[in-house]
Amino acid sequence: MEALNQIVNLNLHPINKDVYIKSCNKEILEKSSLQLDNFLDIKALMKIQEEAKILHNKAFYCSQGHTILLNKKDNNLSNDDPCNIEMTSDKGCIPHDLIPNDSYLNQLYQSQEFIYFIEKTLDVPKIFSYKDKLSSINYNYYEKNQQLGWHFDNASFAITLMIENADSGGIFEYTNKGRDYEKNYLNKKLIQDVLSGRYPVKKIAVKPGTLLLFYGRNYLHRVTPVTSNKGRILVTLNYNLEEGIELSENARKTFFGRVN
Ligand SMILES: O=C(O)CCC(=O)C(=O)O
Numbered sequence: 001m002e003a004l005n006q007i008v009n010l011n012l013h014p015i016n017k018d019v020y021i022k023s024c025n026k027e028i029l030e031k032s033s034l035q036l037d038n039f040l041d042i043k044a045l046m047k048i049q050e051e052a053k054i055l056h057n058k059a060f061y062c063s064q065g066h067t068i069l070l071n072k073k074d075n076n077l078s079n080d081d082p083c084n085i086e087m088t089s090d091k092g093c094i095p096h097d098l099i100p101n102d103s104y105l106n107q108l109y110q111s112q113e114f115i116y117f118i119e120k121t122l123d124v125p126k127i128f129s130y131k132d133k134l135s136s137i138n139y140n141y142y143e144k145n146q147q148l149g150w151h152f153d154n155a156s157f158a159i160t161l162m163i164e165n166a167d168s169g170g171i172f173e174y175t176n177k178g179r180d181y182e183k184n185y186l187n188k189k190l191i192q193d194v195l196s197g198r199y200p201v202k203k204i205a206v207k208p209g210t211l212l213l214f215y216g217r218n219y220l221h222r223v224t225p226v227t228s229n230k231g232r233i234l235v236t237l238n239y240n241l242e243e244g245i246e247l248s249e250n251a252r253k254t255f256f257g258r259v260n
């Protein structure tokens with residue numbers, strides 16, 4: 001087990017210090033997302049990039065149609081309903097059980113200091129890993145022309161680590177205005193405007209080593225198609241607010257090609 005400072009650039013991001021944690025909490029409340037550039041120590045980033053390349057040929061590629069709420073299109077509903085428009089998502093995925101135990105990613109994910117930082121920054125009581133062996137940490141590979149269509153996540157928040165970015169395309173875009181899940185609020189007019197390109201969404205172009213936190217269940221977001229030969233590699237660090245949660249068998253089959 002490496003010390004946290006071998007993995008995280010603690011000089012720039014002292015996530016084990018209360019003052020810094022408070023400033024991150026303030027920032028995510030003010031700006032709606034938290035972007036920490038150069039979060040990973042440079043040597044750790046290089047090791048993770050190497051690991052991503054070694055695992056690449058084991059990635060499971062899927063292409064799927066889904067609505068913004070991650071459902072299947074309902075042919076009984078009107079095509080004009082923005083919640084019934086079919087998006088396309090295609091990417092490759094390495095599930096958690098293929099990531100070596102001693103990977104920096106596993107060490108970061110399990111680190112009590114990192115977990116505490118996330119809990120306090122998001123102001124949630126506790127976070128837990130997935131019960132299933134596939135969903136907690138994922139490498140995502142986006143090749144040329146691949147993308148993630150507009151959607152709201154099922155999980156309330158998302159944590160991503162950029163590992164390699166594409167030379168062009170593969171940009172993360174979002175708006176924090178479309179939904180308030182807790183209040184059962186969904187702004188269909190705004191969603192319609194986003195889908196048709198009329199709404200000025202926020203764009204985040206991040207460099208390798210950046211950590212990004214956002215409220216994926218309330219933010220309509222997407223990854224634009226990669227347009228360069230160089231692909232995009234991103235890690236998602238996935239936690240739940242309750243213990244013992246599994247990703248649905250259906251979702252596991254879709255994203256990982258298997259259930260166990
Ligand atoms: O790849 C990204 O930047 C976002 C990933 C995402 O939205 C998801 O996995 O649901």
Ligand SMILES: [Fe+2]
Pocket residue numbers: 151152153158216221
């Ligand atoms: Fe998402």
